Amino acid sequence: MNKYRDLAPSLRTIMTPGPVEVDPRVLRAMSFPILGQFDPEFTHLMNETMEMLRQLFQTNNRRAYPIDGSSRSGIEALLTSLIEPGDRVLVPIYGRFGHLLVEISERCGAEVITMEREWGAVFEPADIIGRIRETGPSLVAMVHGETSTGCMQPLDGIGKACRELGALLVVDAVATVGGVEIKTDEWMLDAVIGGTQKCLSVPAGMAPITYNDRAESKLLKRKKIERGLRDPALSTAMDSTAIRSNYFDLSQLQDYWSPARLNHHTEATSMLYALREGVRLTLEEGLPERAARHKYHERALVAGIQAMGLSLYGDPSCKLPVVTCILIPEEVDGEEVRSMLLDDFGIEIASSFGPLKGQIWRIGTMGFSCSKKNVLHTLGALEATLLRYGCKVPAGEAVQAALEAYALTAVNGAVPAVN
Amino acid sequence: MNKYRDLAPSLRTIMTPGPVEVDPRVLRAMSFPILGQFDPEFTHLMNETMEMLRQLFQTNNRRAYPIDGSSRSGIEALLTSLIEPGDRVLVPIYGRFGHLLVEISERCGAEVITMEREWGAVFEPADIIGRIRETGPSLVAMVHGETSTGCMQPLDGIGKACRELGALLVVDAVATVGGVEIKTDEWMLDAVIGGTQKCLSVPAGMAPITYNDRAESKLLKRKKIERGLRDPALSTAMDSTAIRSNYFDLSQLQDYWSPARLNHHTEATSMLYALREGVRLTLEEGLPERAARHKYHERALVAGIQAMGLSLYGDPSCKLPVVTCILIPEEVDGEEVRSMLLDDFGIEIASSFGPLKGQIWRIGTMGFSCSKKNVLHTLGALEATLLRYGCKVPAGEAVQAALEAYALTAVNGAVPAVN
Structure with missing residues (x-):
């Protein structure tokens, strides 16, 4: 008997800086x-x-x-x-x-x-x-x-x-x-x-x-x-x-x-x-259009994060549009929050390396994962998780701020064709 | 407009020594x-x-x-x-x-x-x-x-x-x-x-x-x-x-x-x-059972090749059971035969490298490609192609010889569970 069951991976909302949803x-x-x-x-x-x-x-x-x-x-x-x-x-x-x-x-x-x-x-x-x-x-x-x-x-x-x-x-x-x-x-x-x-x-x-x-x-x-494809008479020596x-x-x-x-x-x-x-x-979406879509969702995500009272990490003038880094609030353990997001909401966000280990979370908005649905779900789930861990975030504001950011862009006529 | 069409690869019977059908x-x-x-x-x-x-x-x-x-x-x-x-x-x-x-x-x-x-x-x-x-x-x-x-x-x-x-x-x-x-x-x-x-x-x-x-x-x-994961104080030099x-x-x-x-x-x-x-x-098929299946189809393929009057290449005492090498008959061009097999029958077989280039064909019977259906189709198509190029092979005998080999093995009770 074969003890290995049929593959049946859970469906995840993958909001890391890669790999992301295919x-x-x-x-x-x-x-x-x-x-x-x-x-x-x-x-x-x-x-x-x-x-x-x-x-x-x-x-x-x-x-x-x-x-x-x-x-x-x-x-x-x-x-x-x-x-x-x-x-x-x-x-x-x-x-x-x-x-x-x-x-x-x-x-x-x-x-x-x-x-x-x-x-x-x-x-x-x-x-x-x-x-x-x-x-x-x-x-x-x-x-x-x-x-x-x-x-x-x-x-x-x-x-x-x-x-x-x-x-x-x-x-x-x-x-x-x-x-x-x-x-x-x-x-x-x-x-x-x-x-x-x-x-x-x-x-x-x-x-x-x-x-x-x-x-x-x-x-x-x-x-x-x-060797094996070239003329065997040729020298085989490897020089420096x-x-x-x-x-x-x-x-x-x-x-x-x-x-x-x-x-x-x-x-x-x-x-x-x-x-x-x-x-x-x-290429079908278009390279400028695709870049615009990434900026569009980044703006909404950042608006939501800031409405929660969380701080972004890093110099905003050189922010990578497809990754948003957030300082982990002192009241919570970053890994506990990440685990609850994954286990209860099926959402994966990332921690970081070296000097930033335990200091920041990283949320990717990349490719297929970069969508309105994913941004709104992530903000809602992060807020609920932080509240669960006793963090004082203003209930309900993150998703409203993101929706507002989306609406503002729509007024300016910059909604990407694909979202 | 995107000029690249939807992927729609043709279905092939892949009888090379790899890659084979998945x-x-x-x-x-x-x-x-x-x-x-x-x-x-x-x-x-x-x-x-x-x-x-x-x-x-x-x-x-x-x-x-x-x-x-x-x-x-x-x-x-x-x-x-x-x-x-x-x-x-x-x-x-x-x-x-x-x-x-x-x-x-x-x-x-x-x-x-x-x-x-x-x-x-x-x-x-x-x-x-x-x-x-x-x-x-x-x-x-x-x-x-x-x-x-x-x-x-x-x-x-x-x-x-x-x-x-x-x-x-x-x-x-x-x-x-x-x-x-x-x-x-x-x-x-x-x-x-x-x-x-x-x-x-x-x-x-x-x-x-x-x-x-x-x-x-x-x-x-x-x-x-x-570097980037280790303590930065440690030496970074690469020694020889x-x-x-x-x-x-x-x-x-x-x-x-x-x-x-x-x-x-x-x-x-x-x-x-x-x-x-x-x-x-x-593992579900079983390692000995899977090896036996490869031998079972090899025997039938070899019987068919020999019934066509073609000669195998190499010392039979050390034959690799999953690859059968055939000397290309002098009357035909090996590449023309391979092209007709691919273009008309959708079957891919291989040529070889270096000293054997143009001398032999190689037929793989590997994994999912190693099946009765594929062996019989390949023999039938190879015979038809050789006849088309004027090669004197006895019509009809290859497939019959393979069927006979399969039947003999069945009598001996050695038919694999998967074929």
Whole structure:
């Protein structure tokens, strides 16, 4: 007898900064029978996905395709392919995911230079540009939207400076892509990593990336053809500049994602179906319209939170529109509140990491989870939970304030078509 | 207007050595709404999956969990975590995937020693053991089932010898797990990688692995806690023994897959649902019963191929039961035949790599694709296609021979419960 029961996951309202609820049309896409990886119908779907990713990243780059793995696999693929041991890398840090960029760069053998901003704030672009001038890195790696602190780093001018000073600019847009516009070409970003499980509302398990010819020329210098596919007479020795990973070797992966179709891994079919559908729906909604929808629900959520008398964490001038961080009131235990929200209301919100552990809650309004229904339910449930734990919040005001914010936007004619 | 149409992939009969048809119950599992990665319901599903993987690999190892990526991500995770730069690694090669083990080991900085057997044959275990004795590697990496040649390497005694001689034995069982029994503990394998998209009939995108305490003690010596999660006062320097990947660092991943739940990547929820369901169905069928089913359909397929007058490739004494390799008759172009099978009959079979390119076809009978219906359809369609291209095959005999093989087995009482 098999003791493992049929899968029957509870339905959740997922209001974390990812993973968030998956669009039902994406779930449906994953339930289709699969095609073989070299079936012309499948390679056509791969090509379509590349075209759509170029639109999503607002780029004319030839290279735009997913890495098979979670978002950090996309970060590691780019850094491991672009950083040679000994390369100098500059990482501006303003939250947890800046540290991850340092961690991965160090493992690639980089000489890493960091600059840090206190959590809850971001850098002046001029300060970053000054530091690039001072230190002369060959690569700058930075986070666009820091979900750990709910802050978003403006990128104006940094790409242009990198181009003038001979550095590559690699941007982690995992949290922002699909929720905030990413103007890869206009901002002169050399490489960008997006996330699936956040504003695209696709499950985790793939990481779309794009990179331009400047980045490609760097990684092509390090290219080796895979043993078993190349002429056996060629040397097999790995020199010190070779890319240290096979799985993340973009010089091989881009041949797989091109008409050459040089065999590499077996592409994750159902995840590709999911990504294609998620990006298709995003483009159908429209990138500016989708960004406007995220702002629309953020405003209502913030109005509700403030009506409860709770304080937002972080500098409001650099607030990430898709994540709202709230200082946990002193009277309550943040984890007890989160548990009650999950157990009684089926709503998941997040805590945070490192110096912010136990200090803040984080509420995501991302992709399919970013809806009026979800915002109103979350505010109502949070108020009820805080009242239950003896917190003095004014009963009934949070939801009214959010409804008011929605109504005001409607008067101004800025209601998104999808909500 | 969005020019990308709704997903509507054609239904295929997939008879390649992977990816193969996905069990509809697995497709259904992927269509369920997701849970958050730290939702107790989800961590319970992660724990159940670990339990089931231990049964699948026939092991009491504490460590049995998936890597989020294709099968080669599982291989790279084990090798990159277990090989320190300068370590001596022995790789016996008898097909393409042996070369992949060399490639990945070289990128890990190993001093790689190889021994090669001509394609279509395997090694005497005594020869491998002799070579381990001679060369004293710290790790031996080898392939259990080579899909490129349709051969299976017996592992008898190799694990025991590795244990006596102080080497770790890492086995790529990507093609065999779920179709052939893998006795991890009995065979004394230190680490094993399985594949999802072959005999488990789950889409590509995850790689289940297991490793024992011998392997764990090696990788724990190299452990670093991730920056942003560890005490900032601790040194951040990477020494030469540190694991060079963050994504594939098993010393961190095993903390994520344990009650500590130390945050690493975002687990690929829908792929985990798929893997859990695929392994659940495998255990429900029974491992010996499932292996018997694969042999049962292999016999019928081989009888049909031989009745057509076609020749099998490779030494029959080491034939991989889940892949049948056929010499392409001189009168036809192998790729034209494959295209007609796909375009007219909706059946996909495979070609091969390197020295076997254009020489053989490979037919997989794996997992959900391994059924009477599929074997009979494939034989009928292959015969019709060969006749169409002017090949002199005896009309009607292939399917009759397969039916006869099925009937004979039925008389002997060995018909599997599932077919």
